[in-house]
């Protein structure tokens with residue numbers, strides 16, 4: 001069977017940026033920044049992206065493109081008859097953990113988009129009112145469940161369209177739009193009197209705030225944001241043409257993702273300061289604080305609609321990538337039709353998402369290691385499974401694959417001389433620095 005490929009260079013890039021840019025940038029990053037000391041967190045985060053995530057990104061890219069296979073098939077092809085296929089299976093199953101709870105927040109975005117369209121957030125509402133509304137909404141039973149179901153169904157429908165028709169067409173139009181929209185909100189926020197304090201919070205680091213928990217949170221966030229360790233970038237890379245330059249593509253994606261997170265924070269934090277709101281926003285930051293900001297903006301009603309639409313689109317393009325890992329596996333390894341594969345993944349992710357959604361309300365007493373089910377899955381994925389997945393992938397590339405094969409893939413058979421020079425630095429990082437650093441962080445997370 002001939003594998004479907006992306007139609008254009010821009011299309012693949014947008015699909016990968018689409019996987020990276022998502023709720024992680026607009027919902028998770030701003031509240032992580034506000035909870036972990038502002039600029040200090042951002043500084044550690046940037047170091048994590050460039051020093052640790054880039055080599056992992058290269059590793060996923062190399063495995064995916066070299067094998068031209070789904071996450072499971074990739075390890076079987078590159079290391080036939082070895083236990084590495086279990087790593088492949090891990091990379092296929094693990095994304096389902098994120099997909100399930102991601103879909104719940106995606107569903108919140110749908111509901112807030114609906115609220116923005118009908119209610120408008122334009123009246124003189126108070127912050128308390130919005131807080132109570134959010135708490136009441138997420139702890140209710142049906143409205144969030146409906147959102148979750150709609151979100152997962154939409155993702156499924158796009159995936160039935162396949163790589164070129166569905167994923168590529170969607171990402172190409174939506175990702176540039178998203179950047180423009182969030183950028184315009186950030187520009188408006190910058191004009192608010194009192195916004196400068198927010199910029200100081202974001203960009204003037206207080207180094208004394210950096211501790212082990214800030215480092216662990218920044219690293220978890222960087223894996224989450226760049227979709228690493230879960231076979232998603234590996235799967236997308238398997239559709240990338242052999243002519244692409246792995247180093248420049250990965251760097252473009254990582255930098256776009258970083259810039260997007262920074263723009264999203266610039267859209268939110270300065271306004272939080274200008275209006276004297278609570279900087280410890282927590283996971284509700286986007287859903288409680290932003291509507292308040294919109295209510296004070298000129299044309300705020302319209303901006304609110306556009307923002308929640310953007311949030312939804314960002315969430316969809318990431319969910320698509322999480323979903324595609326399992327679909328590619330079922331289609332290629334189990335010879336299933338795309339439709340059937342999409343239906344099977346739906347039937348696994350939907351019920352898990354239902355438990356996540358109910359864990360804010362009816363099931364809030366059900367705790368796993370002291371966390372409600374939703375938080376448990378979030379921590380399990382970002383702090384443990386993604387770290388473990390990344391560790392295994394770098395070990396695979398650094399120790400199992402032949403140096404010559406890795407070199408060939410990274411330099412397109414030696415034709416990219418710049419990459420050949422870079423490889424001298426990348427190789428020892430892949431073999432020694434990255435595995436050691438990830439291992440240390442993984443163990444410190446366990447303690």
Ligand code: PFF
Pocket residue numbers: 019020021022023024025095098223224225226227228230231232233318319321322
């Ligand atoms: N990177 C996505 C975000 O920032 O929202 C989330 C994500 C997508 C994580 C795909 C992991 C993944 F495999």
